[in-house]
Amino acid sequence: MAASVKPMHQDFARWYSSVSMGDDAQRRQNRWQGVLSVVSGAGRDIVEALLRLAYDTRAEPDASVLQAIRQDFKNADDAFEMSGNKRELQVLSGSCLAILMEDQDEYEGAAAALAITTAALGGARSHDLPMDLLALAEAAIVQRASKNRTRPRLSDVVTRAVPKFDFEQAKAKIREQQSWDGVVEAFSLAAEATSATMKNLAARQVSSINAAENFIQIQDEELQMLWWITGQRSEEYAAAFDAVPAEVQPLVFASDLANDTALLPGPPSVKALLSRAGLKERKKIAVVTAVNAPKQDWMRRLMDGTDLSPVSTPLHFAIQRQLETGAGDAWVPGWAAVTGIDAGHTLPALTLGELFYRERLLLLFE
Structure with missing residues (x-):
């Protein structure tokens, strides 16, 4: 998930209120920015650490990964404590996992949802959090699985329209500098405009090919599983x-x-x-x-x-x-x-x- 200035999640204020002292809007906004920062860099090691913090497991998170998570919140708010705030970090970790699972276009979101359910092990583990992580994870798994199996509409990314090339800067350069040097610079600007247009066209083609390839993989997957159950x-x-x-x-x-x-x-x-x-x-x-x-x-x-x-x-x-x-x-x-x-x-x-x-x-x- 790419880092972004994303509006605060509708439930975050409620989640964070379980540890916040008073109604400090700025502090809450800073914590939200910290959540976004953690989520934007969430690889498998970050997800594992967030799980251990959220479930408050006996197995502690890796010290360096924990430090990196704390530093993300510290960068968002210099008043964030780097120790002695275990409960706050637990709630923030649960919030990070909940937000991460909502992104249906990221591999890490699907992996986080799976890991939350396996960590719970059918009720063997529970957590003291203001959100129901297990229910959110099960819902995310269903949504992601269904999305993967939706037949792609290639018409959404493929167009018959002739791509438009914007040569206005090149023409303006020739009008401004009517010499061979101006023509050379105009050709450079025209080349840049052409490259940008072709890059956009190539990106659309790659998107359509990837969508089709994923759907073919899904069909092959389902076919193999059907052969398995039939055999x-x-x-x-x-x-x-x-x-x-x-x-x-x-x-x-x-x-x-x-x-x-x-x-x-x-x-x-x-x-x-x-x-x-x-x-x-x-x-x-x-x-x-x-x-x-x-x-x-x-x-x-x-x-x-x-x-x-x-x-x-x-x-x-x-x-x-x-x-x-x-x-x-x-x-x-x-x-x-x-x-x-x-x-x-x-x-x-x-x-x-x-x-x-x-x-x-x-x-x-x-």
């Missing part, structure tokens, strides 16, 4: 659906679908596909059971080259701990301590599959 066979586990143990299915089927996903945040039909594959909403499964169930070699392949977070990818982080410690439950206390998630946390198999799918996307699309 009833897991590529990841090299086995028919009914041959994959029930405790293994949420992670394996989710990984299958993630491999076929073309654009974040994936199709809105993921939950329906997982349900069709056999995952049940009424059947709960413990996270520990799901992580201990798959084959060790499959999990090792899954972890190869991944950068894991105990906050945004708690399920993958559990697999990593299990592989480090070995089969059994010896890994569980350490995982629970680092993530702050109850060791006995259970989820419906369908929800577990959807969340693991989202974690896979966060890792595959880094």
Whole structure:
């Protein structure tokens, strides 16, 4: 999202009022400018830090990234405290995430929405914020997924009109300086005008090509997923659906679908596909059971080259701990301590599959 002088969000005053002392309009405006500054530079590291601040997790944000976030607010208002204002920074972090998710044209917005849902892990984590981040994230995922699947109207970017070339400056130069030097300068001005017009035309063509390419990718994605559900066979586990143990299915089927996903945040039909594959909403499964169930070699392949977070990818982080410690439950206390998630946390198999799918996307699309 590009930095801009953007009008204050209609809910920001309410959000910030939970920590603001009195009705200081200038202070509120300064904080809003700080939010815009943070959001404008929000890469994956910033999103991860904002998540940890918003959820107030045991895993603290990277010190250098935290400093950069604080500095953005300090630059917007020199009175902003660089320490001792944990609650204020928590609310501001939640505000940054909420604003970031509203931009439907940015990859970071989709990634932030996915990460908020995976961090919550089906109610395992909650936050004390004036906005419902989880509800906002789910809505953003649906909106972005639907937008990705809207057939592009190429007529909006393609025109049959002959491009207009503005040579007025060139003509004025010749009238002003009627000599060969004037003609040379006029040609330079004409070349600049021509270049600007052609650049604008090329940009429109690129826009139309990108729109068409994305839509083709989406169609290929949906076709592959339909073949997957029709064939009833897991590529990841090299086995028919009914041959994959029930405790293994949420992670394996989710990984299958993630491999076929073309654009974040994936199709809105993921939950329906997982349900069709056999995952049940009424059947709960413990996270520990799901992580201990798959084959060790499959999990090792899954972890190869991944950068894991105990906050945004708690399920993958559990697999990593299990592989480090070995089969059994010896890994569980350490995982629970680092993530702050109850060791006995259970989820419906369908929800577990959807969340693991989202974690896979966060890792595959880094």
